[in-house]
Amino acid sequence: MNPGFSWNLVTDVQWMWSLPSMVNAFRAGLAVALLAGVVGWFMVLRRQSFAGHSIAVTGFPGAAAAVYLGLSATLGYFGFCLGSALVIALLSRGSGTGVGERAHSSALIAVVQAFALALGALFLDLYGGFLSSTSAFLFGDFLGITDEDVLTLVAVALVVLLTMALIGRRLLFASVDPAVASARGVPVRGLNILFLLVLGATVAEVSKFTGSLLVFALLVMPAATAQVLTARPARSLLITIVLGVLVTWFGLAWAYFGNQATGFTITSLAFGCYVLAYAARSARGVLLRPAVTA
């Protein structure tokens, strides 16, 4: 089935794509990277990585509970991710940006995450142990994707991207300067709640492919890399998406030919890009500094 990697890249790709599951993985990878890139870009900009990570992790008990009760895992992912997003959005004090407020809201986020994971442990136990399906909830299963999965993914992606297109400008304003935005009549708190719900829907959908633990990598890594490279919003959003798609595709190919888990290959490539971007910016800073002072 897997002929191994040869240096003839064309035949490699032909071999890889002769499998329907690999073609679906590449299709899903495109949609997943696009979705996670756009939402993750705002998450990184708004410094809501912790909230995003917690909401992502709550998908795991959702899926475990759904499977234990005989429902579809998708229902569990969406129920728990949207539910925890709502709890975090409604119970956080104020905008959650001041240091004192951040202490309270971060404690809240941590408790939501830890309790959700404890529920996950409970359902795992009731379910009868760590089976391959529970492993997929945590670490993902990029290679068992059906045509139907791709269609629902595209549908969710369209809804989420449309919502982001509608609120994007105001959300950017509210993220960069909440005080001024609020004075200009932008509903900062409402946007925060809406954004967290969009984030919840995104991680619920993406988790089906990447697993609850690794969805966060796709959210944070391409966006962080792009924001290191440039401060201009449109350009860095574009870099995020392109980088996300490339990293996912190359990660899939590496996983296929190297017999590795996709979680490892995709995060390693994305982290490599981040480190390179960081090093490039530091190097540029060191090189430019004497010129500025002179």
Next chain:
Amino acid sequence: MFHDSYMLTALVAGTGIALACGLVGYFLVLRAQVFTGDALSHVAFTGALAALAFGIDLRVGLFASCVLIAVVFGALGRQGRADDVVIGNVFAWVLGLGVFFMTLYTTNQSGSSGSGGNQTVNVLFGSILGLSSGQATVALAIGLAVSLAVLLIARPLLFATLDEAVAGARGVPVRFLGYAFLVLIGVTAGEASQAVGSMLLLGLLAAPAGTALLLTDRPFVGLAVSAVLGVFDVWVGLAVSYFVPNTPTSFWIMAVAAATYAAAVAYSRISRRFPRSTTRPAASVTSVASS
């Protein structure tokens, strides 16, 4: 209940771990470094699975990875506090590495059916009831040592937390304290992961501390409340799991912790709606921190 020796060892280990988590967690929440704790709980997963994959003692992997990454976080940030985005990137990748070690470990273990999966569950969700009495004594000793260390640096650390600039100007070694605290978090994370698992470590760090912060604005009272609550959560959780068989202990510990926190949230909402006195306290922890 105490006739069963495993309950006693769990209680001894749990007390030490809860005490350390309560004290460290209070500063973690106050310094808005909860995300660091979150990250370390995933680092612990990778460390443990790396140790399993290479066939060395689990504890070596746990402590080495947690302390090392904690210090790396310090080095990457200003004054020993790393940026959320940097933390997120580093630990997302470390988690990816964890998956790599998990694949390595479970494929090597494939001969003996399912033990790889069971070990993975233990790493993720802990097995406080499976500790030996020797491990429990070590857990208690490490817990007490961490608690003592936190209490020793509590005053300057509090100063450095609430007003970094003034503390620095007064000669408080802000940077050094930041690193010392990160090492303490790392040690606590490594120890607690063995008992409650890498996934629930965060709850034990943040829930008692978050509750204490809601109940009182006075820092040293809060520190004490946080430690007491941590021990309370673990004790009640252990007791409940003893009487409700076939449910994971970690779940009950977290359920008690989350219930206590929810009660505190409700209490603070009600007391803010109906204030007891019209005069506001002159300087509360959170108001100083947010100014």
